[in-house]
Amino acid sequence: MARAPGDEEALAVAFAAHERWAFARAYREYASLLYSVAYNVVRNSEDAQDCVADAIARLWRSPSAYSSERGSVRSFLVVCVRNEAISRRRRQSRRLRLEERLAAMPVEHQELDAGDPIERDRVRSAFAKLPEDQRAALALAFYEGKTHTEIASELKAPLGTIKSRISLGLRKIAGALGPDGVDR
Amino acid sequence: MNDAHAGERAALYALGALDDADAAALEAHLRVCAECARLVGEAERDVDTIASLQTRRRAPQELNERIEHLLAPAPTRRMPWPAFAAVAAAFLVGVLPSAYLWERNRAIEDAMLSQSAAMDRLAATAHRTVSFRPSSVALAANVMYAPDGSWYVIVVRGAQHALQVAWMHDGAQTMLGDAVPHGGVAMLYLPKSHRMEQLALMDGQRIVAQAQLPY
Numbered sequence: 001m002a003r004a005p006g007d008e009e010a011l012a013v014a015f016a017a018h019e020r021w022a023f024a025r026a027y028r029e030y031a032s033l034l035y036s037v038a039y040n041v042v043r044n045s046e047d048a049q050d051c052v053a054d055a056i057a058r059l060w061r062s063p064s065a066y067s068s069e070r071g072s073v074r075s076f077l078v079v080c081v082r083n084e085a086i087s088r089r090r091r092q093s094r095r096l097r098l099e100e101r102l103a104a105m106p107v108e109h110q111e112l113d114a115g116d117p118i119e120r121d122r123v124r125s126a127f128a129k130l131p132e133d134q135r136a137a138l139a140l141a142f143y144e145g146k147t148h149t150e151i152a153s154e155l156k157a158p159l160g161t162i163k164s165r166i167s168l169g170l171r172k173i174a175g176a177l178g179p180d181g182v183d184r
Numbered sequence: 185m186n187d188a189h190a191g192e193r194a195a196l197y198a199l200g201a202l203d204d205a206d207a208a209a210l211e212a213h214l215r216v217c218a219e220c221a222r223l224v225g226e227a228e229r230d231v232d233t234i235a236s237l238q239t240r241r242r243a244p245q246e247l248n249e250r251i252e253h254l255l256a257p258a259p260t261r262r263m264p265w266p267a268f269a270a271v272a273a274a275f276l277v278g279v280l281p282s283a284y285l286w287e288r289n290r291a292i293e294d295a296m297l298s299q300s301a302a303m304d305r306l307a308a309t310a311h312r313t314v315s316f317r318p319s320s321v322a323l324a325a326n327v328m329y330a331p332d333g334s335w336y337v338i339v340v341r342g343a344q345h346a347l348q349v350a351w352m353h354d355g356a357q358t359m360l361g362d363a364v365p366h367g368g369v370a371m372l373y374l375p376k377s378h379r380m381e382q383l384a385l386m387d388g389q390r391i392v393a394q395a396q397l398p399y
Contacts, residue, residue, distance in 0.1 A: 024252075024255050031248060032240060032241065032243045033240070034243070035243040035244070035247060036238065040235070049244060049247040049250070052251070056251055060255065064215045065211070065215075067215070067218070067221050069219075069221040069222045070214075070221045070222070070224065071222070071225035071226070072232070075228040078235055079198050079200075079231055082235060085200075087204055117353075122377060123238075138199075141199040141201040146201065147201055147202065147203045148196050148202065151201065163195075164192060166195050166196060166201060167194070170198070170227065170230050173234060174230030174231075
């Protein structure tokens, strides 16, 4: 949901000051987005709810986790919740035996699960335009929640190379999907 | 480790591609380094851009209640009986109605934030307006939309409860969100990146109104 710039700044300042109303308002405004972000990683409602609740609880107990230099409160919360969900999925995955892990591996990446087919095509097209090495590294990070160490091992490339590919790929794809990248 | 600047780890952190120990070390560094906090903030916006395009689901009420409970002020120490009785009486005559009004005000505030974003669009951009054709129930609804399909505002008057808005295309329905009534008017603001030529208002599985959007 777009907001007036003044609203966003006021929320960021109050969120950085750890004001209760700012946490409550940020949650109310982004509740469905945060829940969806978690759900798209862990794929079940109970775990997704736990991820959102655990992430918000952790932030509420850590007064200096967010600073206004970080920018958007919304993006900060999206990443906090998503990282919580990825950590949870990794912990669960480690508990599974090898054959179960193989069976649980997604056959296709979850960009195919976007609700709106046009938006789904935009994501797919933006990924397709990336150079192959960047696309592979970014897809393993974003859709499969792998660490850069795991990605380096899987793609048989040095860690530094993987870091660069992911960093470059992320900037390119966000540029293509953002407001300036909309192809009308 | 806490002294190490983020560099390319900013993108890895925002994507969740650092392991837990590395992520914790970077988070500690971000508390003391404004430049790295800015860098990570940019990567977070990039990840948000991609994540926002994935399937949306409504947050369950149980989750909303958990967060409300989590953020509620901590209870004060236990009071002696006479004081407790006095507070209980005050609660019955004063706080309960106030709590009701607070809850109601909060819902109104949420609706106003959403309306504010929609009003920004309506005031600043050329747009078209089309009325929905109701099928059986008595309701009046319009959709205002940008000619390039970048946003849509659906307004429903006379709705007694939330109605779902769906995009009808290629023999399929794509659910876009709920128009929830506040004070007799329900509204849904939809930022989009494409044109939608047919929208429907749904009450459960039943289509209650449809609109054709010319471009």
